Structures are given as structure tokens and as C-alpha cells.
Amino acid sequence: MRSLTALISLTALALAGAVGAQSVPSPVPTGVTWILASLQEGGRTFTPTGPERPTLRLDGRTASGSTGCNTYRGGYASRADVLRFGPLATTRRACPGAVGEGETRFLNLLRQVTGYELSGQTLTLFAGARDRLLFRAGTPAPAAGGSVTEHRLTLDGTWQLAGGTALRPLAGNAPSLTFAGTRVTGSGGCNRLTGSVQAGAGRVTFGPLATTRMACAPAVNAQEAVFLRFLTGPSLRASVDGQTLTLTAANGRTLVFRRVGTAQESGQPTSAALRGQTYTLTAVGGRAVAPAVPPVTLTFEATRLSGSDGCNGYAAPYRLDAATLVLTGEPIRTLRACSEPPAPVDLPALLAARPTLTVTAAGLTLRAQGVTLTFTRN
Numbered sequence: 001m002r003s004l005t006a007l008i009s010l011t012a013l014a015l016a017g018a019v020g021a022q023s024v025p026s027p028v029p030t031g032v033t034w035i036l037a038s039l040q041e042g043g044r045t046f047t048p049t050g051p052e053r054p055t056l057r058l059d060g061r062t063a064s065g066s067t068g069c070n071t072y073r074g075g076y077a078s079r080a081d082v083l084r085f086g087p088l089a090t091t092r093r094a095c096p097g098a099v100g101e102g103e104t105r106f107l108n109l110l111r112q113v114t115g116y117e118l119s120g121q122t123l124t125l126f127a128g129a130r131d132r133l134l135f136r137a138g139t140p141a142p143a144a145g146g147s148v149t150e151h152r153l154t155l156d157g158t159w160q161l162a163g164g165t166a167l168r169p170l171a172g173n174a175p176s177l178t179f180a181g182t183r184v185t186g187s188g189g190c191n192r193l194t195g196s197v198q199a200g201a202g203r204v205t206f207g208p209l210a211t212t213r214m215a216c217a218p219a220v221n222a223q224e225a226v227f228l229r230f231l232t233g234p235s236l237r238a239s240v241d242g243q244t245l246t247l248t249a250a251n252g253r254t255l256v257f258r259r260v261g262t263a264q265e266s267g268q269p270t271s272a273a274l275r276g277q278t279y280t281l282t283a284v285g286g287r288a289v290a291p292a293v294p295p296v297t298l299t300f301e302a303t304r305l306s307g308s309d310g311c312n313g314y315a316a317p318y319r320l321d322a323a324t325l326v327l328t329g330e331p332i333r334t335l336r337a338c339s340e341p342p343a344p345v346d347l348p349a350l351l352a353a354r355p356t357l358t359v360t361a362a363g364l365t366l367r368a369q370g371v372t373l374t375f376t377r378n
Contacts, residue, residue, distance in 0.1 A: 310343030
């Protein structure tokens, strides 16, 4: 009997040890940008096409990323090795050919995900018994049970292209970028651009970039094409040294930017410096605004300013009192009936509120009534 009791005890201990030795699922990492390497659907394996690979990033309870063409965002929930996504909202950019097909396939599988597996720098999402999405970490993944400490680059603000081995900017038409959190706006030297950006651990990944369609001089068009192709390539290495930002592509080519708008570079605005300049609204309170037709604009003459509020035209006399813009008469507006969505700000009303004015090489900033408007110079 004692032998039987001892055997039962040993068996129980062995079973307990076996249970304790089972692997515990690693928690799904947050703060990491995952880049799609491949996906399996219906027994077939697909790899991303086009210059932009789909991405996934989990922060708090929010999932976001790029489909390879559009950006998406939605909620998610995870527990143990279970992972499910809520409804995903996407932008509505048209995606041609194979890129559009890849986007549809990616989003369909993402919505069907029920679980995941983490192995080193690889994250696998399971959608049913056979379908899956395979991601590689674009930023360092944590050890099992650990947390991610991501060192964000200090990019917020405006940077103007100064040079680099990939492109030499044309005088008077230098491209620029303005970062505000996960949004980026700017100019390719001719057209305005806007889109998403993810920065961390010494790398920058630009999401799909939407641009206006202005026709420019051939040399300016060629410069803009090279600039946009560089930005929308694979994840770029990024380094900031004082007021200099360097972006490096996988082939080693670089773009070098200088920060603009610092105290040393931003002098007191003058009517002479503003005269003949036209600016287009690109951000409100640090959040980029979508390109609109017609855009919200501001044009300066010697003693008069004018522009579009996104529907109607307006004009008013003005003067500068140091860095304060003062209207010396009531704004006059046209009375067109507007069917377009309202502009994100009532610009003529803000101009009448005596905003402070800051001028940079890339544009200008107006601040009044707790609102900050960022404009890019045309």
C-alpha cells in the first residue's frame, strides 16, 4: 500500500511538473510596427506588391497601420493567445490593380483574425484553420513577458530639404516636411502632400501620401517624383543631430533636412517679406487637414490680404503690429452657396481676432483664440 501511495504521489508530481513546463503564450506586443511578409488565404501564399508593404501597430486598445495603399484604424482585444479586431475604418484612396487586390485580401483576413503566435521577431495572426498573416518586426520586439521601450525621434516641426546623395534641391523649390505626431504634411517643391508617419527606434515609415495635382516646370516635377519615391520606399533610417535630420534608404542614399522655424531662423514678419506670397492651410492645432478643392488660402499684398475660406473668397486691409496681424477693416466675403463640407476653421473670423504671426522658410503659423493654424507656402 505504501508503495502504491508513493507511486501515486510521484505520478502527481510528474504531471504537475509537465503542466508547469508548458509554454505560456507571450503577450501580444504593443508599440511595435509589424511589416507584412506574406499571407496565406485558401491554401495559397501571397506576398505584398508595390512600394509600400502593409503594416500593423498595436497601441493601448487601438490597432492602426497601412494596407499598402490606404491607412486604417480600429479597436482590438487580446487575451492569452486570442486576438480579435473590431471594425476597421480606412481612408478612401483609389488603389490600382494588384495593390488594390492585396489591400482587399489583407483587410478581409485581418477582420477574421482569432489568434496569434509570437516567435522572436515574427508575429503570426491566425484567421481560421488555414489562413494566416505573417509579420516581421520593423522595430525591436520585446522578450517574452517584457515590455517595449521605444525611443521616439524628435521630429515634430518643419524641416526643409538641404541636400543629400539622393537629391539636390532646386533653389526656390526645396521640398519640406512638417511632422505633427503620426501625421506629416509638406511640399514636394510644387505640390502639397499629406499622410501618415510612424517614427521610433531610429527608423521612419511613411504611410500612403496624398498630393495635389498642380502642373509645374519639368525640373520641379522631376525633383518631386524623386522626393516622393524616396519617402514611400521601405522603412528609412533616421537620425537627428541638432537642427539636422538625415533619412537614409536601404541603398545608402540620403536626404538631409534642416529644421526651420527656430528662434534663430524666424525673424519678425514684415509686410515686404509677405507681399506677393500665397499660403495654403495644411494643419489645425497640429493635426493635418485633408487636401480640399478649393483649399483654404491666404495671400498677402502690401496693405491687403485675401484668399479662399474653402468655399467663398474673402479680402480685408491689414497691418502688422510687431508679430500681431491686425485687420484695419471688416473682411469682405463672396456669397456663394457652398455644397462642400465646411472648412475646419473660419479663417476670416480668426484673422479678425488679431492672431500672432510666425513666418518660416516653409510657410507661416497663425495663433489666436487657442487655435494654431499651419500654412505651407505655395
